Amino acid sequence: MRRVKLPFALPLEDAEILRRRSLVLAKLCMLDEGFCTIPVRGIKEETLDALLHLYDDLFLDSYLGRTMRCLRVTISTRLTSSAGKFLCTKGAFRQIKSAEIRMSGDFLMRLDEGPFFLNGFSVATPQEAFLVVFEHELCHALETALYGQTGHSARFLGLAKGLFGHTAMRHSLPTRRQEAARAGLFVGSRVCFPLKESTVSGVVTYIGKQATVMVPDAHGEYQDRRGHRYTKYRVPLDHLKRIP
């Protein structure tokens, strides 16, 4: 591992991490009432900017502001497979052209009362869960700024543990797919659902916010390799019933 002298304090004491995280939360709640209700009503763009700047100032001595000025935090309602994501594009000389921490709005808005168990510890509120998910993605941005690449190596864990006390990388916040799986729905499941006063049945081919279901239909616009025709429906997950 290449040693780089880090331009910020690491590791931090647990109590200090908690103090700084609550400070961020208090400041965000002052800025954005909708973010602080349970369940969360929404989050403003300015709040996402403030989130990044507060973390950068309080935890990283503004290192990212100096070295990765293009970094943005966005919220996406279409991101349903994970709670957060770090995306980065590089130019011809491996310089960073764009960097984004994309947070799942779908995720945030569905969180109700805690506790939530994530990254090795538990937090009480949806807002804290959101911050902890953000911290994980921030470590990916930071590792990229420091070393040019990022993954889930020991080096990454060292940053996540030293800065934010994360001791694991898994969380128990359910994604849509996991929630569907709990209800016995998977890609390939045979299901039925109500359609215009009757019930039709088909096969699940995708699970996101809604499921895609292919229903056999002699006049359908989709055709499989054996010549069977189907119509495609997008169906809310709670309308589906599994056919055993």
Ligand SMILES: [Zn+2]
């Ligand atoms: Zn990660």
